[in-house]
Amino acid sequence: MSAHTTRRLRFDDIPVGRKQTLSRTITGADVDAFGHLSGDLNPLHMDAAFAAGTPFGKRVAHGLLTGAIVSTAHTELTGPGFAYVGQELKFLGPVFVGDTITVEVTVVDKKLAKRILVMDTMVRKQSGEAVLGGLSALKELRLD
Numbered sequence: 001m002s003a004h005t006t007r008r009l010r011f012d013d014i015p016v017g018r019k020q021t022l023s024r025t026i027t028g029a030d031v032d033a034f035g036h037l038s039g040d041l042n043p044l045h046m047d048a049a050f051a052a053g054t055p056f057g058k059r060v061a062h063g064l065l066t067g068a069i070v071s072t073a074h075t076e077l078t079g080p081g082f083a084y085v086g087q088e089l090k091f092l093g094p095v096f097v098g099d100t101i102t103v104e105v106t107v108v109d110k111k112l113a114k115r116i117l118v119m120d121t122m123v124r125k126q127s128g129e130a131v132l133g134g135l136s137a138l139k140e141l142r143l144d
Helices: 028-038 048-052 061-076
Strands: 019-025 082-087 102-112 116-125 132-140
Touching: 019 061, 028 061, 028 132, 061 082, 061 102, 061 132, 082 116, 102 132
Parallel strands: none
Antiparallel strands: 019 102, 082 132, 102 116, 116 132
16 A cells, blocks of 8 residues: 555554565755754754764664654554554664665554554664664544
8 A cells, every 4th residue: 555545544454463664865955854854953963073982883864763764654554544642662763864764664463442553563674783662553534
């Protein structure tokens, strides 16, 4: 399913095991925009000269920028009609400007009483290194 799908899936339409994968290359402009939007102007993210003097050696993308891209994968998996209600994030490694990340979300459980999908989240960069993991939860909205 793409982000442009208008067909609304219901809770019952989404089986355990359903996956969504997306890839994106993180640019300097992405990091700059996220920093200014969030107010997190830590020079590790924003200043190449500063970042060069750290153990990382270059600019590191905000961890929550990677987390925000996870949200995109959720929307692609469910389509409209679900709200993001929980996220456990484990930051496992740095994402640098120029890295291509691949996000994979997989439905691992369904909480029928509350109409919540539980999803495993794994993000890897082009080397295969895991950079973010965790569980997320999406609740079906009541729409007329």
